[in-house]
Amino acid sequence: MPEPIDAMSFEDALSELERIVRGLEGGQMKLEDAISAYERGAALRRHCDAKLGEAEMRVRAIVQNDDGTTGTEPLADTGESGR
Template sequence: MTALNKLSFEDALAELEQIVRDLETGRMKLKDAIAAYERGAALRRHCESRLGEAEMRVKAIVQNADGAIHHEDMTPSTATQTREESSQ
């Protein structure tokens, strides 16, 4: 089992998805199911943390009416607004 801090988002998500599939079968012993659930909870927190880090780093290049380009922090709400504005 790889340490969480060494897992990429994609690897952590893949492991979490596998744990969910394993738990859904209902064939695991209780002790193993609890351990898998604990690992899954840790993986979920890790994925949320990685997504939060990525969200803070994402920048959008925005061009003003005068042609000046600047970077703007991109959050889900501003991403939606930017897409809507650019489609008009």
């Protein structure tokens, strides 16, 4: 049974997504297998997008303090929604 997507790191999800794409591009899968692979690939893509969004928010929160050190500050609502 495949690993639950929610438990996957970005790197693991991306690696599996790349394997799925190669398999679909190869054109050798049975129709039902291809549909299942496509569905999992779509879920993996959403997971990767979410992980990238989280990372982007963390990077945006990093600030340089007056003394030259870096720290973080709470994120303000930027009004941006979704991707």
